[in-house]
Amino acid sequence: MAINTSSLTDPAALAGDAGAAAGVAPAFSPLYQQIKVLILQSLQAGEWKPGEAIPSEMDLAARFRVSQGTVRKAIDELAAENLVVRRQGKGTFVATHAEQHVQYRFLRLMPDSGDTTSEGPAERQIIDCKRLRAPADIARPLSLRTGDAVLQLRRVLAFQGTPTILEDVWLPGGPFKGLTAERLATHRGPMYALFETEFGVRMVRAEEKIRAIAADEASATLLGVPVGAPLLSVERIAFTYNDLPMELRRGLYRTDTHHYKNDLS
Amino acid sequence: MAINTSSLTDPAALAGDAGAAAGVAPAFSPLYQQIKVLILQSLQAGEWKPGEAIPSEMDLAARFRVSQGTVRKAIDELAAENLVVRRQGKGTFVATHAEQHVQYRFLRLMPDSGDTTSEGPAERQIIDCKRLRAPADIARPLSLRTGDAVLQLRRVLAFQGTPTILEDVWLPGGPFKGLTAERLATHRGPMYALFETEFGVRMVRAEEKIRAIAADEASATLLGVPVGAPLLSVERIAFTYNDLPMELRRGLYRTDTHHYKNDLS
DNA sequence: CAGTGGTCTAGACCACTGG
């Protein structure tokens, strides 16, 4: 196809809606970047659901009227960002939190033994789940207005009978309308997997701020440690597509038998 | 060139030494992976020093008798691992810790304001620097034998006059022969940059284990906090090329005005 | 076997850098 000079020179190949949808600012970028954005928009719009296969590289190349190599480079980047997963001989699939091998991508607390399999899955207990109007310090990180409806959830995770994590989670009320404590309690597997299947919200990346703090009375009781015991405070903002914040989470971790693992590179 | 069937089918193109050096186990992998390994070996051998340019893609393609595209894919991966840096129009350069924009790749403690520039560089104070025989718990993570010579270094980092980080660093005695407190004190810039220029050791990646602990008396005094105050304990093992451990570091961070920042993706 | 992603090539042209 023709070399790009401004934005996509030949949007005709598209389904039409994507091109017309939400007057996107013109992108002066390499062709494969433009293709990547188009695929991203389809992912975001739910054209292909988590776990499903996206069209083959040849199909996408035909759809966008570019060479297979260009589509490949676009998908390469999406795969590098963990948005899709390639499987040779089968196809390319929308990534999901339901897969085993990404179980610990967002939970970095490891047993000191290093062996996550031996301790088994965490035992989860929902302490509280309620709707409320967001105070300012909750609303801002979620890009909401003070007073907007949010869902607050409190839970404790235990490993082998020892309560280890106390978490408060805040979710925007709109996208998560209908989430109840019962639904959470009966669900098996990662919370983020439930968010995908029930609410169509896929968490893509997150930022965490980590501090050491002293346990207050409420936390100490729930975690079974003395008041004043050092705890790891982990504040997370999780984002869905387009860097849209969709979750605020404040966790307190016991680190006497576990540690937070991080790889720098 | 011919399709690879076992290992590199045509090693003749090489300078000769690399092919003969250290009977490397045959690599049954794509051509570009083999090229990547060869470039890696040259990096490791110091054929090109940190900050220097490596040969152009065309040159490397000629040297290895493959197409430019294959070399490009090999370099792509090296760049993704932060081992080299590409600069359009100029060339590809061996990555170094002396660059400004990677200053905070291995130091994840950020001021709560988020603005690293406003607080300026850390004030460093060497508390201690001595040689000793490694006890078992120091030797093992460094892949040394108990009793091997190691260098121990203790220092305090302060931000705007407030002591914030207390660190103990252990280095293998062999590669770091000649490192003294004076040399460290007079050096400006990141410690890892000094390791590169003075000892030819480039840190490539690291693993950190993070815990919350209570300050003991010695730590409390040096950091100016009460005994028992919660501190972030950060234990790091840093690796050079080939996953060779080259540094053990145990840090205690005050997190009342700073936090440890981490991005999950 | 056909269809998928994965590798490799050769050649064209673009964008950026520096002399």
Add this chain to the structure above:
DNA sequence: CAGTGGTCTAGACCACTGC
């Protein structure tokens, strides 16, 4: 201007999957 990395293409073949 020549030299570098960056993009794009078209076509070949390999490796893997599932029918």
